[in-house]
Amino acid sequence: xxxxxxxxxxxxxxxxxxxxxxxxxxxxxxxxxxxxxxxxxxxxxxxxxxxxxxxxxxxxxxxxxxxxxxxxxxxxxxxxxxxxxxxxxxxxxxxxxxxxxxxxxxxxxxxxxxxxxxxxxxxxxxxxxxxxxxxxxxxxxxxxxxxxxxxxxxxxxxxxxxxxxxxxxxxxxxxxxxxxxxxxxxxxxxxxxxxxxxxxxxxxxxxxxxxxxxxxxxxxxxxxxxxxxxxxxxxxxxxxxxxxxxxxxxxxxxxxxxxxxxxxxxxxxxxxxxxxxxxxxxxxxxxxxxxxxxxxxxxxxxxxxxxxxxxxxxxxxxxxxxxxxxxxxxxxxxxxxxxxxxxxxxxxxxxxxxxxxxxxxxxxxxxxxxxxxxxxxxxxxxxxxxx
Numbered sequence: 001x002x003x004x005x006x007x008x009x010x011x012x013x014x015x016x017x018x019x020x021x022x023x024x025x026x027x028x029x030x031x032x033x034x035x036x037x038x039x040x041x042x043x044x045x046x047x048x049x050x051x052x053x054x055x056x057x058x059x060x061x062x063x064x065x066x067x068x069x070x071x072x073x074x075x076x077x078x079x080x081x082x083x084x085x086x087x088x089x090x091x092x093x094x095x096x097x098x099x100x101x102x103x104x105x106x107x108x109x110x111x112x113x114x115x116x117x118x119x120x121x122x123x124x125x126x127x128x129x130x131x132x133x134x135x136x137x138x139x140x141x142x143x144x145x146x147x148x149x150x151x152x153x154x155x156x157x158x159x160x161x162x163x164x165x166x167x168x169x170x171x172x173x174x175x176x177x178x179x180x181x182x183x184x185x186x187x188x189x190x191x192x193x194x195x196x197x198x199x200x201x202x203x204x205x206x207x208x209x210x211x212x213x214x215x216x217x218x219x220x221x222x223x224x225x226x227x228x229x230x231x232x233x234x235x236x237x238x239x240x241x242x243x244x245x246x247x248x249x250x251x252x253x254x255x256x257x258x259x260x261x262x263x264x265x266x267x268x269x270x271x272x273x274x275x276x277x278x279x280x281x282x283x284x285x286x287x288x289x290x291x292x293x294x295x296x297x298x299x300x301x302x303x304x305x306x307x308x309x310x311x312x313x314x315x316x317x318x319x320x321x322x323x324x325x326x327x328x329x330x331x332x333x334x335x336x337x338x339x340x341x342x343x344x345x346x347x348x349x350x351x352x353x354x355x356x357x358x359x360x361x362x363x364x365x366x367x368x369x370x371x372x373x374x375x376x377x378x379x380x381x382x383x384x385x386x387x
Contacts, residue, residue: 041117062129076112079135084099088363108163161377164348183297184337190274198247215277235270
């Protein structure tokens with residue numbers, strides 16, 4: 001089965017919708033225009049129930065099948081853009097400075113809309129399909145916000161599925177990894193409160209820059225010397241902020257970065273080592289060091305059986321040769337993991353033409369993937385909720 005015929009018929013409309021979202025990107029929890037268009041389209045296409053404002057700007061659509069059935073399948077897409085400028089020179093490039101759909105969330109939203117339209121028109125399933133349009137995936141906790149406001153209490157799901165575009169895979173190549181698939185992530189800020197002085201009289205200071213540079217080097221030893229070598233982990237210091245003048249030893253420095261891991265045990269070990277290194281350096285240099293570690297993404301865990309079910313649904317659209325169970329761990333993170341902790345399901349990637357990775361100012365999405373992704377999402381509902 002190729003792209004579902006009904007979806008193929010309105011593929012051009014999906015491209016128009018996606019490019020409109022692309023031209024008007026909105027960052028996390030500010031997706032007012034985007035969520036408004038989503039709600040309008042769901043209403044236009046006859047979706048049974050439309051709920052707005054969950055998690056501030058989230059939208060929920062409920063579609064009932066031809067038969068009531070006792071089960072419910074959820075489909076989720078994220079809507080937010082990245083806080084960065086676009087450098088593609090596309091005719092439909094971002095009109096909003098400092099906002100760019102550089103991760104493809106405009107395609108995720110559009111593919112779910114395509115699936116919703118198809119399911120509302122055909123209803124060839126028994127039970128309910130829940131369309132979840134989530135805000136603020138890019139590190140701002142949109143999934144947790146929706147969960148905190150009772151997402152699955154108000155809209156119970158037996159299983160749930162999500163999808164991400166992948167410009168580094170072959171077009172229409174579907175991949176899903178059972179078990180741990182994407183890393184959990186902690187963001188950290190470590191504040192060193194030293195003692196400032198004249199730059200020519202450093203003996204009066206407790207120099208936070210010297211302490212910061214030494215601490216950064218020691219932080220790198222955590223993964224190499226404390227984490228078991230068979231347990232993948234990453235600790236990256238990505239920012240150091242201190243000082244304002246050539247002749248002043250500052251009184252404060254801040255180190256920031258991220259930690260990635262594939263188990264809570266590794267996360268806890270790294271957090272503990274960071275805290276102990278900070279305490280040790282504080283004692284050695286006679287300063288105050290305050291670590292702030294914030295776990296912002298859980299490890300994404302795909303259910304094994306539902307991963308295979310997702311693959312089987314995709315194979316009907318892209319062919320068996322293009323629907324694969326993968327083994328590769330991804331050190332990037334995705335807050336769909338929070339939903340998968342509450343409801344079993346699976347998260348996949350779908351390849352498209354392009355050579356520039358996501359989160360790059362020159363990233364360009366291939367619109368040919370839209371009807372493919374929409375068809376896969378619609379098909380998983382039909383297969384999991386058979387008449």
